[in-house]
């Protein structure tokens with residue numbers, strides 16, 4: 001089948017995921033929950049609402065993509081970039097089994113938690129939470145006297161009375177007061193942080209120097225609300241007839257991360273890799289990481305949170321890794337020349353600037369990593385099974401990088417055929433700077449790959 005371009009969306013053969021909606025000007029419409037939201041998982045849908053991960057999918061969208069795969073009950077869906085497991089919860093809802101890999105340790109924990117059965121034979125979560133709240137309120141005064149020990153970022157994001165209640169809750173949960181609901185309480189609290197912050201903590205950057213009116217003023221009431229949502233959502237999931245569902249923390253480039261599923265066992269994949277747009281998933285969760293004590297310095301962020309993540313930002317790039325990647329990319333065939341051409345243009349743009357950014361070092365490392373993930377995915381997928389990836393293109397320093405097109409070509413070098421490449425929506429340019437003019441129209445695209453026999 002010829003490679004489909006965004007200008008020639010697929011119109012026959014496989015049903016489109018939004019078959020009911022006509023295609024206008026070659027652009028597929030977004031599902032309703034995606035409209036008007038810049039990024040992130042839904043703040044109203046069950047499970048998505050636990051924590052608004054800015055990199056997340058809209059879950060109704062994933063549901064429609066899974067329907068498009070036409071899988072049989074119990075069949076395995078995989079996601080090499082599982083994030084907060086939106087594909088996982090949508091797969092469970094559709095009666096499918098799920099396996100995901102996620103490199104961010106704390107987001108992987110959230111994904112795993114969403115897929116777990118609720119603790120059984122224990123006190124109901126709301127009862128536990130009410131006790132926690134009463135204890136936190138009574139200890140808030142003492143907690144306020146200890147706030148000086150909190151990380152600077154955390155201290156600057158909240159008023160002292162609010163932070164005293166948050167830290168008091170945190171310390172109680174850490175000491176085991178949430179019983180079997182420990183992780184659910186942790187995530188109800190982490191979800192509360194940005195709701196009650198009095199500094200600009202919108203995604204992806206946390207700006208403690210910039211004040212704002214908190215969206216909610218009472219942290220304890222907000223914690224209760226979030227815990228109630230979590231309890232409602234876990235109650236919805238049947239505890240009988242469960243299919244295997246898991247997220248592992250790891251690097252999806254590595255065979256070890258996939259060792260718990262047999263080769264050829266996956267019948268579908270719905271995923272979204274990091275975009276080549278300088279979005280730093282580790283930094284985006286800095287507030288939660290510092291608050292919970294997962295990290296206490298930037299060095300720890302790099303060694304413990306970013307360790308398994310593929311390079312998609314200039315902060316992660318290095319000369320040595322880029323050189324190795326350029327040589328390894330030769331094994332992916334002709335597409336290597338396209339990547340080399342982009343790298344040369346980006347190197348020229350960098351050297352033309354006084355403090356140019358190293359986009360030319362990110363690009364080869366990124367595409368090599370994507371190729372390695374696709375190799376693992378090819379091994380995991382059953383012949384004939386389809387993988388749907390959502391990914392945007394980019395234009396650092398005005399140099400156009402057709403990320404979805406290049407990924408499709410790399411996929412063909414490692415055992416997939418390219419079935420579709422469709423524009424989903426036009427989007428903005430994160431890498432744009434006021435020294436760079438872009439007349440490139442960027443978009444988010446859906447590529448569909450099929451595992452060849």
Ligand SMILES: C[S@@+](CC[C@H](N)C(=O)[O-])C[C@H]1O[C@@H](n2cnc3c(N)ncnc32)[C@H](O)[C@@H]1O
Pocket residue numbers: 053055056057080081082083084085086087101102103104107250251252253271272273274275281308309310
């Ligand atoms: C676009 S997000 C996907 C989010 C996910 N669809 C969700 O609903 O939350 C890409 C994810 O890939 C993760 N990631 C980056 N490098 C990875 C790697 N080498 N292995 C596994 N996950 C990785 C990032 O931490 C991020 O969560």
